[in-house]
Structures are given as C-alpha cells and as structure tokens.
Amino acid sequence: MKLIADLQVHSRFSRATSKQLNLENLEKFARIKGLNLLGTGDITHPEWLKELKQGLTEDGSGILKSKSGFNFVLQGEISNIYTQDGKGRRIHNLILAENFEIAEQIQEALLKKGRIDYDGRPIFGFSCPELVEMMKNIDEKIEIIPAHAWTPWFSLFGSMSGFDSVEECFKDQTKHIHAIETGLSSDPAMNWRLSQLDKFTLVSNSDAHSFWPWRLGREANVFDIDLTYDNIIGAIRNKKGFLYTIETNPEYGKYHIDGHRACNISMEPKESLKNNNICPKCKKPLTIGVLQRVEQLADREEGYKPKNAIPFKSLIPLSEILSALLGYGVASKKIFAEYYKLIKNFDNELNILLNATKEDLIKAADEKIADAIISIREGKIKIKPGYDGVYGQPIFDNARIKSSANFVNKVEVKENKQEGLNKFF
16 A cells, blocks of 8 residues: 655644644645645644544554544654753654554653643653653554754754764664654755664654645655554664655755844855854854754765665645745635645645646646646756745746745744635635
C-alpha cells in the first residue's frame, strides 16, 4: 500500500496554533492535500487525548481510524530545555506511540516531571537521554526522533543551543535513535554531507500549526508498506518500504541562510563570516542559519550521496505558487478559488505537484501556472532564501508581482475568515 504520511502536526492546544485545529479539519485538509496517514499531534495534552479517544478508534494494528475511515497515528512533541557541558540546550523531540494505553503511560511518566496541561508541546528540564530512557521503559516500540534537527533555536544541531553530533546529545541512548527529521530549511542532500548521519533515516514532516494546505503536508514521507504501526516503525528504522520523502526546497525554509529579521538583513554564509556573523546595521549577532551550520559540521563535499540514501522530491505548496503568480494573499478568496478549481480536476494537491502532466494542467489552469508547477518539479525554480524566521520566496519571471508577493509569512489567516474559506470544499 502506498502511504503518504505527515507524522508531525499539532492540535489547537499547542501555542501559536489555529483555534480550529481539530480532528475534523485535520482530516478534511489532509485528504485535500493528498495525505492518507497523519500524526495526531499533542498526545501529551490531557484534553486533546480525550478528544482523540472520542473521535478515533483502535483496530489492533496501531493505526487509529476516524469515523469516516481516515488513518491517524498517535504522535506528540516534547521540548527538552536543560544545561549540558556548561551550555543551555533546547531540543525538540518527536514521539510516536502505538495505542491509547501507551499514550496514557507517557502522560503518567511526564506528570512526575512537571505539568502537561498548559501546552500541547510541553517543556521539561530533563535531558534528551533521560527522555529516551523514560520512553523505552514504557514501551520499546515508542519511536523518538529529533525534530526539525537544524532549526537554530530548538533542535539537535541548532546553532543557538544544539550539539555537534547525535551521540553528544543522546549519549548512551543513541542506540535507540534511528532517524532525524530534516526540517524545512534543510533537505536530505544537505544532510548527506555529514558521514555521521549515514546510519540514520532522514524523515520529513510538516510540523504544521494549522490545517491549511500551505502548512499541512508541505513535507511528508512516502512508504510502500501494509498499514500497521509496526510496519511504519520498521520502515523508519531499517528503510525497507520507504520510497522517498517530499521536501520543500530548503531555501523556502525560514532559517536557511543567516540574517537579522529586525534589520531586514540576510546573508549567505561566506558573507556572514566576513562580517564575523554580526549584523552590519545594528551590530548584534546574526541568527546563524542551517546552511552555515551544515557547512560547519560537513565532512563531505556537496553532491555526495550515500549508497543507502532514501530519495527525495522537492516541492513548494500549491497555494504559495498561486499567490506568487497571481499576486494575491495565500489565504485570499481568489487564491482559494484557483486552488479549488485545480483540486476538482486532479483530486488532491500532491497529485498536481507530483504527477499531473503539463498538457493536463493547461486544460485546467493558465499556462503560466502549469509552467511554474513543472519548473518546481524539475528543480528549475529560483527562490529568495528564508532567514531568521522569514520564509523564502519563489521567484517567477511571469509573476504579476515578484519579490513583493503576499506570502504566508506576510499573511495571517483570521479566524473569522476560516469559515468562508472552508466553503470552497
């Protein structure tokens, strides 16, 4: 069975998330996106776990089913903030669990360390090795994956609070770490430059804080396996049945290059280093992006590919392509209308981005839209790189507006608009 899985999302109980981020909307837009397996998000939050129990059923396979038959897997994220080797560490870790009984045991264990009711991604002051040992004492099948491993502020390799190796972070518990999540600002090719990562599977997920299609499923994993929890964990651990990952172009990620958002300054690593990583305007330190951090740790040249590497495909969310080309906000009715027209013709977004021919696309949309989709699929698109929390911007020669397009980072979807936009589907 071919599965397209986004294994890290959040619920409305996490900070900075949509108030309408519920099971109904997650399923609805996962189907529109083209996903057929979704993480539940936030299994450590008591109220969200209650809702999951009410809305999903177990069938013994480790996969949960909604009332209409959509597939979910229990998933959460934990923030570990602590001091090691005289340095403050802030690491986010993704966890996957097989059933509600295990999720309840996770909650019970975490309650001994602190509160879990204030945020869907709770913060604890104990270390990553302690987290792994705790989870494995509950159930060997729990999977722990360092989340968005290169993000500057909260990650395994983060420039602000991370480590230089998986072993340095997880110590004797590294034996239980089988994968890392690449995050939006890096792709597998960047990670392949570190020989230390050859033994780990590279996974990709959206870490979505809303259900909208420019968030949900923007990164995902494609498997060819029978749908069970054991098979998913097996594919992550041994790569069997793991076909490829879906990535956003890393330049699209909001921490790809170095910069200082407050001063509207962004720099490629070579330029940053010439300035001693200091902002030329305010003289404060730049936020060091993923590209420079990879360069610091890489022991291989660009273009190296390990023998057992899982392939990947780079895309950009369709809503953002349309926004760039047509010159309207990504959440505007005009963009949703064009998006809806394409979905009606091709069933879902990932089918459009991955499979639709140019000839068929031209029948359903303007030729410049078809050209853009094919160009992105073929890796022929230019992107103004993201930095210091600002998303990158794709650049199209035939866009109505170019660098000033209304991208996601410039558009906040108001809650009172959501009902209207939902009516398209």
